[in-house]
Amino acid sequence: MxxxxxxxxxxxxxxxxxxxxxxxxxxxxxxxxxxxxxxxxxxxxxxxxxxxxxxxxxxxxxxxxxxxxxxxxxxxxxxxxxxxxxxxxxxxxxxxxxxxxxxxxxxxxSPMPEIPEAVRRRWREAQAAETPEALHGVLAARDPATAARLRPSDPQRIVRALEVVDATGRSLTDWQEERxxxxxxxxxxxxxxxxxxxxxxxxxxxxxxxxxxxxxxxxxxxxxxxxxxxxxxxxxxxxxxxxxxxxxxxxxxxxxxxxxxxxxxxxxxxxxxxxxxxxxxxxxxxxxxxxxxxxxxxxxxxxxx
Missing domain, CATH: 3.40.50.300 (P-loop containing nucleotide triphosphate hydrolases)
Structure with missing residues (x-):
């Protein structure tokens, strides 16, 4: 029990x-x-x-x-x-x-991957320079499955998804489906x-x-x-x-x-x-x-x- x-x-x-x-x-x-x-x-x-x-x-x-x-x-x-x-x-x-x-x-x-600091820094800089909507567009091109379930006004999750696909070449959704x-x-x-x-x-x-x-x-x-x-x-x-x-x-x-x-x-x-x-x-x-x-x-x- x-x-x-x-x-x-x-x-x-x-x-x-x-x-x-x-x-x-x-x-x-x-x-x-x-x-x-x-x-x-x-x-x-x-x-x-x-x-x-x-x-x-x-x-x-x-x-x-x-x-x-x-x-x-x-x-x-x-x-x-x-x-x-x-x-x-x-x-x-x-x-x-x-x-x-x-x-x-x-x-x-879900066994989430470690993100290299260089990748993390690159996307944090992009977050500071770009609008959430623009970053959502980038994510839609690289990881359409994850982009489809994230709001364009949610920059933290968008950047996290971009870090994962950039560092691993795999969709964040794929990682999350492995439990x-x-x-x-x-x-x-x-x-x-x-x-x-x-x-x-x-x-x-x-x-x-x-x-x-x-x-x-x-x-x-x-x-x-x-x-x-x-x-x-x-x-x-x-x-x-x-x-x-x-x-x-x-x-x-x-x-x-x-x-x-x-x-x-x-x-x-x-x-x-x-x-x-x-x-x-x-x-x-x-x-x-x-x-x-x-x-x-x-x-x-x-x-x-």
Missing amino acids: AVLIAGPTASGKSHLALTIADRLGGTIINADSMQVYRDLRVLTARPGAEDEARVPHRLYGHVDAAEATSVARWLGEAGAAIAAARAEGRVPIIVGGTGLYLAALTTGL TPPVLPPGPGVARFVVAPARDLLRQRIADRFDAMMDEGAVEEAVALTARRLDPALPAMKAIGVAQLSAHAMGLVQREEAVADAVNRTRQYAKRQETWFRHRFADWHRLAPGEVPDLAVGPVGPAST
Whole structure:
């Protein structure tokens, strides 16, 4: 048996996972791309020490902010964590808001190629010099299958497709159709849930949680991370709150302005998550915040699914 819990930020996923873990004897496995970073306990609302002592937690805070992790790396680590939980007779409970992680776990992962830096630089320069529509025309000539499913107004994905076909001579669509076997394919032994709060409730929860973060040391955490002078392009440096609270600490913006900006960005992110889950996880069972499903424990040994 395994339990998967998705949902937008601040929806109550972690509390639900903890409740289910208590009832079933579970191990909670993180599926949030920001909560993997050691430097971001407060700003990513990672489980606290009390929760971590209550039930086993895996893949939280195990990556240094100087590293850029990936879906492929997480998938390998998650597979190992799931196997370890089952070997211990525990139910793996995978929880997080990173849809790509959960999708890779349940449907497999396309083995994307490494792109040489020279190729990447060439297309980034083209992106700066050309309109998205012009780049879409180039893609249509070189990779019509991928161009047909990308909007001309989506420069990031267009450039990514151009990099792939330039570096490998193969269509991005071809690469994406090659998938590794899923670790947790849909079936009777895999319970899948999306926590889906009403929009107004979620907006308020996001604001309340950020206020709590401010009381728990969010400014100090942002300042400490910024002081490391890491590459601004690293994922950890792009975490919501890092830039806003660092600017406040330097006296560039008022506290209220920094908090309002971070809260607004978090709400926008949550909206994107909701859209993603609505389209990609349409067949997952929806739960209201605080709702706990009735789950029966099946066999969870190494051979179970």
